[in-house]
Amino acid sequence: MKFLALVPIVFPMALAAGMHFIEFKNEKHRRAYLFGGVFLNFIFAMMVLSTAQPEMHILKINDFMEIYFKVDGMSKLFLAMTSVLWIFTTAYSFDYMNHEGKEQKFFTYFLVTAGVIVGISLAGNIFTFYIFYEFLTLSTFPLVIHTGTREALASGKKYLIYSFSGATLVLLGMILLFSVTGNLEFMPGGVLQGFAIGKRLTAAYVILFLGFSVKAAMVPFHSWLPAAMVAPTPVSALLHAVAVVKSGIFALVRTTFYLFGAEAVKAMHVRGYLSILIVLTILMGSFVALHQENLKKRLAYSTISQLGYIMLGILLLNEDGLTGALLHLINHAVIKITLFFCVGIIMYRTGYKTIGEIRGIGKKMPITMGCFSIASISLIGLPPSNGFVSKWYLAMGGLQENRAIFVVILLVSAILTAGYLLPIVVTAFFPGEMERELVNKEPPLMMLVPVLMLTGITVVFGLFPNYILHFIQNISRSLI
Amino acid sequence: MAVYNSYPLVIILVLFISAFAIPIFKSIKAARTIGISAAGISFVLSILTLMGVKENGAYYFRVGHYDAPWGIEFHIGIIEGLMGVLFMTVSLAVLWFSIYSIDHDLSKKKVPLFYTLVNLLVGSLLGIVFSDDLFNCFVFIEISSIASCGIVVVKDKKENIKAALKYLILSSLGSGLVLMGIALVYSLTGHLNMPHIHEALVSIYPEHSRNMLIAIGLFTVGLGVKSAMFPLHTWLPDAHTFAPASSSALLSALVLKAYVILYIKIIHRVFGMSIVGELPVLNIVLLLGAVGMIAGSVLAILQKNLKRMVAYSSVAQMGYVFFGIGLGTTMGLAAAIFQIFNHAFTKSALFLSAGSILEKTGKKNISDLKGVGKEMPFTMAIFAIGGMSLVGIPLLSGFNSKWNFAVAVIEAHRVELLAVVLISSLLNALYYFPIIINGYFGEESLEGKVYRNTERPIKELLPVIVLVLGVIYFGVSGGGLLSLIEAGIPALN
Numbered sequence: 016m017k018f019l020a021l022v023p024i025v026f027p028m029a030l031a032a033g034m035h036f037i038e039f040k041n042e043k044h045r046r047a048y049l050f051g052g053v054f055l056n057f058i059f060a061m062m063v064l065s066t067a068q069p070e071m072h073i074l075k076i077n078d079f080m081e082i083y084f085k086v087d088g089m090s091k092l093f094l095a096m097t098s099v100l101w102i103f104t105t106a107y108s109f110d111y112m113n114h115e116g117k118e119q120k121f122f123t124y125f126l127v128t129a130g131v132i133v134g135i136s137l138a139g140n141i142f143t144f145y146i147f148y149e150f151l152t153l154s155t156f157p158l159v160i161h162t163g164t165r166e167a168l169a170s171g172k173k174y175l176i177y178s179f180s181g182a183t184l185v186l187l188g189m190i191l192l193f194s195v196t197g198n199l200e201f202m203p204g205g206v207l208q209g210f211a212i213g214k215r216l217t218a219a220y221v222i223l224f225l226g227f228s229v230k231a232a233m234v235p236f237h238s239w240l241p242a243a244m245v246a247p248t249p250v251s252a253l254l255h256a257v258a259v260v261k262s263g264i265f266a267l268v269r270t271t272f273y274l275f276g277a278e279a280v281k282a283m284h285v286r287g288y289l290s291i292l293i294v295l296t297i298l299m300g301s302f303v304a305l306h307q308e309n310l311k312k313r314l315a316y317s318t319i320s321q322l323g324y325i326m327l328g329i330l331l332l333n334e335d336g337l338t339g340a341l342l343h344l345i346n347h348a349v350i351k352i353t354l355f356f357c358v359g360i361i362m363y364r365t366g367y368k369t370i371g372e373i374r375g376i377g378k379k380m381p382i383t384m385g386c387f388s389i390a391s392i393s394l395i396g397l398p399p400s401n402g403f404v405s406k407w408y409l410a411m412g413g414l415q416e417n418r419a420i421f422v423v424i425l426l427v428s429a430i431l432t433a434g435y436l437l438p439i440v441v442t443a444f445f446p447g448e449m450e451r452e453l454v455n456k457e458p459p460l461m462m463l464v465p466v467l468m469l470t471g472i473t474v475v476f477g478l479f480p481n482y483i484l485h486f487i488q489n490i491s492r493s494l495i
Numbered sequence: 496m497a498v499y500n501s502y503p504l505v506i507i508l509v510l511f512i513s514a515f516a517i518p519i520f521k522s523i524k525a526a527r528t529i530g531i532s533a534a535g536i537s538f539v540l541s542i543l544t545l546m547g548v549k550e551n552g553a554y555y556f557r558v559g560h561y562d563a564p565w566g567i568e569f570h571i572g573i574i575e576g577l578m579g580v581l582f583m584t585v586s587l588a589v590l591w592f593s594i595y596s597i598d599h600d601l602s603k604k605k606v607p608l609f610y611t612l613v614n615l616l617v618g619s620l621l622g623i624v625f626s627d628d629l630f631n632c633f634v635f636i637e638i639s640s641i642a643s644c645g646i647v648v649v650k651d652k653k654e655n656i657k658a659a660l661k662y663l664i665l666s667s668l669g670s671g672l673v674l675m676g677i678a679l680v681y682s683l684t685g686h687l688n689m690p691h692i693h694e695a696l697v698s699i700y701p702e703h704s705r706n707m708l709i710a711i712g713l714f715t716v717g718l719g720v721k722s723a724m725f726p727l728h729t730w731l732p733d734a735h736t737f738a739p740a741s742s743s744a745l746l747s748a749l750v751l752k753a754y755v756i757l758y759i760k761i762i763h764r765v766f767g768m769s770i771v772g773e774l775p776v777l778n779i780v781l782l783l784g785a786v787g788m789i790a791g792s793v794l795a796i797l798q799k800n801l802k803r804m805v806a807y808s809s810v811a812q813m814g815y816v817f818f819g820i821g822l823g824t825t826m827g828l829a830a831a832i833f834q835i836f837n838h839a840f841t842k843s844a845l846f847l848s849a850g851s852i853l854e855k856t857g858k859k860n861i862s863d864l865k866g867v868g869k870e871m872p873f874t875m876a877i878f879a880i881g882g883m884s885l886v887g888i889p890l891l892s893g894f895n896s897k898w899n900f901a902v903a904v905i906e907a908h909r910v911e912l913l914a915v916v917l918i919s920s921l922l923n924a925l926y927y928f929p930i931i932i933n934g935y936f937g938e939e940s941l942e943g944k945v946y947r948n949t950e951r952p953i954k955e956l957l958p959v960i961v962l963v964l965g966v967i968y969f970g971v972s973g974g975g976l977l978s979l980i981e982a983g984i985p986a987l988n
Contacts, residue, residue, distance in 0.1 A: 194905040
């Protein structure tokens with residue numbers, strides 16, 4: 016079944032095309048079609064992951080250009096994460112997009128992106144990865160400019176320019192790497208065995224790293240991410256906290272550990288320079304988040320800072336660091352999507368966008384703000400939340416490298432995280448303006464249930480981290 | 496001698512005879528039938544020729560049955576065969592498209608003339624590609640110059656006449672330089688047949704190196720003018736912008752290419768790399784190609800008129816071809832020839848779809864085309880695929896072409912030139928994407944506007960769809976074409 020991998024990629028795209036030919040009798044039918052389709056695609060994805068034959072060669076154009084899919088631990092992790100979160104987002108989007116409008120268009124590109132993400136997770140060499148990486152930009156672009164306002168179009172343009180510049184760097188890096196090795200397959204430990212680490216390889220690594228870090232919103236390539244927050248909330252949540260930025264991170268893991276290998280990267284002596292940028296990313300993201308009035312922008316800067324943690328974990332190049340990074344990849348995705356969904360609910364019910372407006376809102380929507388609080392605490396990393404576990408491993412990784420400074424940075428940033436998230440919780444719950452009438456403003460169930468379930472997942476990951484931890488530890492052990 | 500050996504001559508004769516037959520019948524319908532069926536016959540013959548050459552290798556065809564130094568010869572190898580198929584495919588698609596569109600651009604009286612000119616043009620271009628005799632090539636160059644000016648001026652508007660005059664003057668200048676080059680080579684060697692010149696030149700090389708440099712310089716500038724090598728491209732934007740859509744497609748897809756093929760033949764067959772390698776010419780060609788790749792795109796970004804922008808993009812794309820030739824390696828040459836294919840298909844699809852948009856909406860400027868994707872979704876989709884191919888999105892032919900250049904650059908140990916290839920493709924994104932995006936998503940300008948259903952029927956778009964399928968085909972399985980080109984290159988020497 017060599018073409019099995021194509022099913023979860025093509026199926027959502029076919030669904031998207033089908034939407035334009037089927038006349039839905041009413042809103043309910045369309046919802047059933049979309050939800051059923053996304054759920055079915057989740058099952059297809061799981062079938063691909065459990066396939067007995069993990070290597071699927073689809074099409075070979077020449078030595079470099081080969082479309083090739085492979086199922087390994089990393090792709091399992093990433094695909095499982097994205098396809099689970101996709102289901103939640105679909106459910107959440109129904110009501111939310113009802114209020115934004117132009118749903119037909121939204122769900123078309125939403126489904127196409129779902130297929131593209133599967134392609135990204137299953138890509139078995141960097142060429143296949145690159146194809147889907149470019150398609151990801153193209154398919155998410157209409158979602159970013161969904162509202163069609165001048166501001167949205169400007170942000171969209173920024174997004175395209177940043178993404179394509181990054182992709183061009185990636186292409187350059189790929190060509191340089193290929194000119195040395197002639198092999199671009201993702202293999203644990205890398206493809207560099209037996210090659211001397213020369214200038215060209217070092218250049219290739221740095222160029223690839225910088226290219227991919229555009230999507231991962233590393234300083235100084237981050238400014239498209241806050242700008243892209245003009246998109247509807249489900250898009251911000253899924254694409255800019257989960258799929259798009261995380262595919263940048265995923266690419267960095269693939270490049271570092273599956274193309275170059277930890278040993279080779281260590282031998283290059285470029286980690287120092289790159290980690291300066293990453294430390295800047297962590298600190299700058301947190302500091303700027305502190306004084307963002309707009310809730311979504313605050314979360315966007317928080318994402319930048321949290322992604323910095325993950326990149327730091329990758330560059331530590333030891334087992335604990337990588338474990339922490341991958342764990343944080345998952346945890347941050349779940350937490351950040353919860354936070355975005357809660358903010359989206361506030362916008363949906365009240366239209367409030369800034370922290371000044373939500374004074375006392377916790378009394379009116381206690382469940383939503385309760386979930387927001389739990390997620391905030393987890394992101395800060397207080398024990399026994401899941402954020403604590405991942406940060407613990409990151410700190411351990413830093414200590415193993417004899418870099419106590421990293422631990423200090425993590426702690427400082429955790430305090431800053433508390434500094435920008437807790438005020439939201441506090442404003443929402445405590446100085447309640449009682450003169451406003453107290454009506455229950457909780458959203459429809461279709462929006463609330465995903466938030467509750469995601470919060471549940473966050474709590475469970477915090478209390479019982481072992482299952483997923485073992486899985487991730489197995490991956491990182493195989494790589495280092 | 497196999498049957499197919501005479502087909503190249505038959506192709507040219509069929510095209511020329513049909514060109515002269517068209518004016519006899521005065522009706523448009525007859526002109527169309529004759530013109531297109533001649534192109535159809537030639538298309539089939541060109542495929543048969545290519546298949547024969549693939550099987551049995553390159554051959555010489557003695558047109559008058561006299562041997563080489565006295566008679567005129569054709570040399571048909573895989574490259575020539577491929578070019579024959581490419582030229583006939585594109586011109587057939589353009590002719591097919593012209594059935595639906597040319598009436599809008601031209602007055603009734605001029606339509607038969609258009610078909611005459613197109614068949615003359617394609618026949619003479621194939622003559623340039625096939626002929627192994629320099630003077631014979633020159634005759635074909637002159638025919639093609641007149642015919643290509645003709646298809647610009649056939650739409651008799653003021654700006655067309657101006658553009659055609661500009662084109663005619665510069666193009667004649669180019670022909671003149673080529674003629675001087677031929678004269679110089681003839682006075683040195685006493686031959687006009689390419690392999691014979693080559694033999695003579697090699698024997699007299701060291702003492703006449705300066706004369707040879709002058710001769711190559713004359714050919715470079717002369718053919719450079721005709722194939723829009725930067726900075727000799729100044730005639731191109733006007734001619735391509737004002738011509739009818741079908742003419743622009745032919746001009747940029749085929750006319751520019753034939754002269755490049757002749758240039759390649761002059762470098763490799765007439766002089767040979769052993770001589771050219773000693774001279775600084777290729778480095779200059781490489782430099783001009785690289786500058787053209789960047790400058791053409793920068794100029795395209797500055798344009799407000801859609802067709803003019805597409806025309807400037809041709810300058811950039813021709814820059815790639817000269818870049819590949821200038822590298823002086825086999826892989827560079829193969830990349831250049833692959834780029835000829837890529838550009839011929841992509842640019843003709845772009846010109847035809849841009850022409851459709853202009854024809855149906857009546858708007859010329861890019862800024863007026865916001866939301867046009869809502870009115871003409873399929874035409875815009877074709878334009879989008881063409882644009883994305885030139886930007887270098889994987890699985891489209893433009894990506895393969897760029898990849899070939901990257902490999903060639905690395906093989907030639909000039910890694911720093913990678914930057915030129917990549918920057919140029921990034922610049923392409925800067926002018927194609929805004930059009931696509933505003934076309935599909937620029938909705939605010941649609942408010943209060945009545946939707947006019949201006950889309951062309953799918954039937955009329957089919958020829959363009961065929962071209963776009965070619966773009967996708969060379970993107971998905973470009974390896975086959977490239978290895979065919981690589982197999983054909985030794986026969987060029």
